[in-house]
Amino acid sequence: MPSAISTQGLTKDYGAGRGIFDLDLTVAEGEVFGFLGPNGAGKTTTIKLLMGLSHPTRGSATILGLDADRDAVAVKRKVGYVPGELPQFGGWRGSEIVAYIAGLRGDLDDREVEAVAKRLDLDLGRKYREYSHGNKQKLALLLAFAHRPALLILDEPTSGLDPLHQQEFYGLVRDARARGATIFISSHVLSEVEHVCDRVGIVREGRLATVGQLDQLAGMRAHRVEIVFAGTPPIERIRAIPGFDQIAVEDHRVSGMFRGDFEPLLAALASSRVTKFESREPSLEEIFLGFYR
Amino acid sequence: MTLLRLAVRSHRTGLIMTALAGTVGGLLNSIGFAQIAGDNPAARALFAQQMELLARQLTYLLPAPAQLDTMAGYLVWRWFGSVALIYGFWALLAGTGAGRGDEERGLIELWLSAGASRTRLIAARVAGFAAVAAISIAVMLAGAAIGAAIGQEPLPIGPLALQGVAIWILTLVVFAFALLVAQLVTTRRSATGISGILVLVLFMLNAAARSGIDVGAIRWLSPFYLYERSTPLLRGGSLDTLATVMLALGALALVVLAVVAFVSRDVGGPLFRGAPGKATVKWRPARDPLLRMPVLAIVDQQRVWIVAWALGLALLAGFLTSITKTTVDALGNSDIPMLRAYFERAGINAYADFVGVIWFSTLVLLISLFVAVQVNGWAADDAEGRLEAILSAPVSRARVVVERITAVVVACAVLVAVSSLAVYLTATSTGISLPAGRFVFASAAVLPVAYAFSGLGHALVGWRPRIAVAILGALAVVGYFAQQFAPLFQWPDWVTNISLYALYGTPMSKDDWGGIATLIAIGLAGTAVAIVTMRRRDVGR
Numbered sequence: 142m143p144s145a146i147s148t149q150g151l152t153k154d155y156g157a158g159r160g161i162f163d164l165d166l167t168v169a170e171g172e173v174f175g176f177l178g179p180n181g182a183g184k185t186t187t188i189k190l191l192m193g194l195s196h197p198t199r200g201s202a203t204i205l206g207l208d209a210d211r212d213a214v215a216v217k218r219k220v221g222y223v224p225g226e227l228p229q230f231g232g233w234r235g236s237e238i239v240a241y242i243a244g245l246r247g248d249l250d251d252r253e254v255e256a257v258a259k260r261l262d263l264d265l266g267r268k269y270r271e272y273s274h275g276n277k278q279k280l281a282l283l284l285a286f287a288h289r290p291a292l293l294i295l296d297e298p299t300s301g302l303d304p305l306h307q308q309e310f311y312g313l314v315r316d317a318r319a320r321g322a323t324i325f326i327s328s329h330v331l332s333e334v335e336h337v338c339d340r341v342g343i344v345r346e347g348r349l350a351t352v353g354q355l356d357q358l359a360g361m362r363a364h365r366v367e368i369v370f371a372g373t374p375p376i377e378r379i380r381a382i383p384g385f386d387q388i389a390v391e392d393h394r395v396s397g398m399f400r401g402d403f404e405p406l407l408a409a410l411a412s413s414r415v416t417k418f419e420s421r422e423p424s425l426e427e428i429f430l431g432f433y434r
Numbered sequence: 435m436t437l438l439r440l441a442v443r444s445h446r447t448g449l450i451m452t453a454l455a456g457t458v459g460g461l462l463n464s465i466g467f468a469q470i471a472g473d474n475p476a477a478r479a480l481f482a483q484q485m486e487l488l489a490r491q492l493t494y495l496l497p498a499p500a501q502l503d504t505m506a507g508y509l510v511w512r513w514f515g516s517v518a519l520i521y522g523f524w525a526l527l528a529g530t531g532a533g534r535g536d537e538e539r540g541l542i543e544l545w546l547s548a549g550a551s552r553t554r555l556i557a558a559r560v561a562g563f564a565a566v567a568a569i570s571i572a573v574m575l576a577g578a579a580i581g582a583a584i585g586q587e588p589l590p591i592g593p594l595a596l597q598g599v600a601i602w603i604l605t606l607v608v609f610a611f612a613l614l615v616a617q618l619v620t621t622r623r624s625a626t627g628i629s630g631i632l633v634l635v636l637f638m639l640n641a642a643a644r645s646g647i648d649v650g651a652i653r654w655l656s657p658f659y660l661y662e663r664s665t666p667l668l669r670g671g672s673l674d675t676l677a678t679v680m681l682a683l684g685a686l687a688l689v690v691l692a693v694v695a696f697v698s699r700d701v702g703g704p705l706f707r708g709a710p711g712k713a714t715v716k717w718r719p720a721r722d723p724l725l726r727m728p729v730l731a732i733v734d735q736q737r738v739w740i741v742a743w744a745l746g747l748a749l750l751a752g753f754l755t756s757i758t759k760t761t762v763d764a765l766g767n768s769d770i771p772m773l774r775a776y777f778e779r780a781g782i783n784a785y786a787d788f789v790g791v792i793w794f795s796t797l798v799l800l801i802s803l804f805v806a807v808q809v810n811g812w813a814a815d816d817a818e819g820r821l822e823a824i825l826s827a828p829v830s831r832a833r834v835v836v837e838r839i840t841a842v843v844v845a846c847a848v849l850v851a852v853s854s855l856a857v858y859l860t861a862t863s864t865g866i867s868l869p870a871g872r873f874v875f876a877s878a879a880v881l882p883v884a885y886a887f888s889g890l891g892h893a894l895v896g897w898r899p900r901i902a903v904a905i906l907g908a909l910a911v912v913g914y915f916a917q918q919f920a921p922l923f924q925w926p927d928w929v930t931n932i933s934l935y936a937l938y939g940t941p942m943s944k945d946d947w948g949g950i951a952t953l954i955a956i957g958l959a960g961t962a963v964a965i966v967t968m969r970r971r972d973v974g975r
Binding site: 189192193194195196213214215217218220222224226227228229230231232233234235236237239240241242243244245246247249251254255258259263264265266270284 | 538620621623624702714715716717718719720721722725726727728731735818819820822823824825826827828829830970972973974
């Protein structure tokens, strides 16, 4: 399958270890790719390089067969983009911003704008400064999706969206994919990429740590587990449970990172009186600490 | 104390710029006086007579002259009149920045959520600016005092300090006024525009009063009128207690009103809101066809701003043209050699020439400042993410540069057309016959000046966006004063020629196609450099 995005040794060095280094990545056409990493990992830097907004220190990126830096204008005809930091349009109305960008693009269909605006429940008659953060994000999404691009590059696209509109966003992504578009989504929220992505790359401290299918990621999935016992915790039994690491004990409280099937863990606890059992999805940073330390 | 420190810190650039400009200006004016005024009573008397006649034509800009045979009198007229404008301009920007700029950047929300009260916030901003303004004015006065001492005519410290007090209180009044205006609107830009126009009106009120136009008791409303009541440096002069107290009380009242308004309104909202209209949801893009057209879209976005500038320029144009006849008649009867030399070098032989020299030299300065404001907007486009939004469309960076510069020239064409119409109508109504061909040519020739400044401005934005406006503003102001002072002090031609405005020449008197071509060449070179720097840089950094 031809690649929609391909980078070869792509590097942007801001000094002091900041930036993105030697990125070799391929995203196939029609794929939904999640680009994960904690804040400051280099996600936005990568996206700005792909969009031709920054120039690489070395290496190159190809977007739909075009050089991202040299052919930036041609690339953007085919790309819909949501920036990581929303622009400030002050007193403009949403409808004026869309008309202005439509004038610049030349390929924005008013009916498609209307359809996306209705889907996201975005009133274009209001002034930009009166928009909530979520509405500003919706406007950015509208501008990215409304011209039905072949490739969508979305930098933390659900930031500020309420759960209802997050679902609508996932629907937009699924529809875009259904018509053959490629989608590149950066995020620091693991569960978000699970909704829509086929494949995931994890970037940390400016370097690509791993790339894999989403089901491979499940193997990386861990839960932060905290158990409070009525009596003394059965430490030996707990330590013997496969996949339970980073165990910490404090009086009646036991915590740790758990990977895999919960069945052995629950079986080990069956004979003890448990007053609290809490399991939550760990942050990416916790996963990184678990996997890459 | 933290808020106060932050307030002081937020004014540090203004402090450095005004203190620097004030020191240099104070030194130059005082040393300049010592060099040109002569060293015996007869020479001084002749100098004073010449200057007084010249000063009469500058009453729209500077205070009425008095005791121009002394260092103190000359500085009160020439320097402390101009410096009040510099501090007023700074106060205006600082006041709107404190009233709206911080809010636009989300700082007000941050401080309020940290537990600071709204009253305390305003009090800290006022106190911070008052402290910084006092330091800047003290430095500026020190520059003048050192220059006067070098010129062997030291200024008395006590009266000099009182002069500083007068400037300081005037500065605080303008700051408080801008702070209050900022509570009424929702953006810093609107606040700056509205308070700028209102301060200009108050300034013109005083200018009209000192130009002999009867404006009645309304002149007391102008803080500039009250400021000029105090003349502590003049023989027999003093700090006018009534005027100073009125100014101080005025500043206090404006601050109190600003506090009340700030406490009453929503953060991010204006003080007064219209009744909520019938809610109609809009799903489609705006129908305004201009928004979809290259160049015109940029002009359209600024329509309110351009109209405000056009009105301000038309007012000033009308005023300057209305005093032309009186001024030229008064000056024409003079047989003082220096004044004749000034007239000859400035090319003034008739009313039309006077309009050419006074109006068009002012217009090119104001148009350059308009361009500088636009350049500031270009730098902000990058910092505030708008450039990134534009470049996410299939638009080349070169196109962005060319469209922006073209849009500025188009906006300038509107401003020039409106103000020239005001000049023409006022001239006709006062019986001044302007040669139509030359007048149209002189008006059109302003556009290459705008183009040259735009090209240079964009080149600077691509190179150093944060200081682009300061450099461009300095280029405009220094160029203007070099043009104005060169004939007055008979400075060599090279001084005049360092000004870009020298290339504009005096088109009401003679053609200078070489100058126009050079301006266009500068514009083209600036555009080319701007395209190269724009292509090379990373957006948003």
